[in-house]
Amino acid sequence: MAEDDDGAPMRWDSEARRGAGGWVPVSGGSARAGSTANGGGPAPPGARGSTASRRFVLLAAVGAVTSAVVVLVVVKVFVSGSPAGQEPSPGGPSASSAAHSATRSAAQPEDPQASSLSAEPPVTGRAQAAALDALLTKSAADREKVTDAVNAVESCASGAAVAAAGADLDAAAVRRDGLVGDLSRIAVDGIEGGRAAAQELRTAWRRSAEADRAFARWARDAAGCSSGSVPHGSAYDRGVASSGLATQAKQEFLRRWAPIAGRYGLPVRDHTRI
Known part of the structure; x- marks a missing residue:
């Protein structure tokens, strides 16, 4: 059941507009009967077209938003991954290398020749x-x-x-x-x-x-x-x-x-x- 701009009930009449079909105002009893008759049946051709159009517009809007988000993510990844903008992480390669060198120095046995040299004046x-x-x-x-x-x-x-x-x-x-x-x-x-x-x-x-x-x-x-x-x-x-x-x-x-x-x-x- 549809309503016009003033809130009056409307029904679909396939014979209206010289057989082309259209919405026409109905009385209280006829409106309820028309509503009951058409409410559970297939939607009139115009109603189906209107619903499909709204669905297409909604999908198009969602697609546009999704594309914008993807573009922003790609730009952010590109900028943050560039050599000029990259910042070393606290546990990056330099820190790991320093820790590895310190471990090797501590584990390396003392050089006997170096010990003898250190004993000299x-x-x-x-x-x-x-x-x-x-x-x-x-x-x-x-x-x-x-x-x-x-x-x-x-x-x-x-x-x-x-x-x-x-x-x-x-x-x-x-x-x-x-x-x-x-x-x-x-x-x-x-x-x-x-x-x-x-x-x-x-x-x-x-x-x-x-x-x-x-x-x-x-x-x-x-x-x-x-x-x-x-x-x-x-x-x-x-x-x-x-x-x-x-x-x-x-x-x-x-x-x-x-x-x-x-x-x-x-x-x-x-x-x-x-």
């Missing part, structure tokens, strides 16, 4: 010890000049010789100060016992510089001397005292230095050569 300590030994070689030449200058004043061969000896002693004191400065710029933290040894050597060179300056004053005091009559005043006494303290510090340094020199294959020295 570190390269840093060797280089530091060699740098300090080079200063010892440099100081040995200074000590020879100081010894020659003191002997020249003591012998008083001539006034010129005594004056030259005094100048040599002043220059030796300056060089000793330079050795102390060079020593302070050498790192010894990589040498076992290096700090204590370096401290004793620093003290020895400072005492030697004090002795050089005292003997230089003694040479000036001895100006005009004659052979065998060189005065030995307070300057000479200070020089002797400072030289004795320098010798003690040198001996203590060499006591600490000997095992270091042996460890790194460096020459062993005595206090007369530094």
Whole structure:
């Protein structure tokens, strides 16, 4: 049973519209009879066509929505799968490789050769010890000049010789100060016992510089001397005292230095050569 726009009941009349059939208004009783007669039977041709059209439209709409969803999924997969947009997962190949490498390193047996190499003194300590030994070689030449200058004043061969000896002693004191400065710029933290040894050597060179300056004053005091009559005043006494303290510090340094020199294959020295 159908209704028109005003809600009035309508029935299908196959004879209406000159035999073409159509919907016509009915009265209350006829409407109910028509409804009963046509409700359980086949739908009129127009009704079947209308239902098929609505079904086709609905299927077309569903197909369009489904196509749109598929397109969006494909686009998302393409974008996320591109190399520029891909992000490594927390458990990706890099993490797995790192874990695999760590496992292999832990499981790999220790190399005997590597163990023997690790037992050797570190390269840093060797280089530091060699740098300090080079200063010892440099100081040995200074000590020879100081010894020659003191002997020249003591012998008083001539006034010129005594004056030259005094100048040599002043220059030796300056060089000793330079050795102390060079020593302070050498790192010894990589040498076992290096700090204590370096401290004793620093003290020895400072005492030697004090002795050089005292003997230089003694040479000036001895100006005009004659052979065998060189005065030995307070300057000479200070020089002797400072030289004795320098010798003690040198001996203590060499006591600490000997095992270091042996460890790194460096020459062993005595206090007369530094």
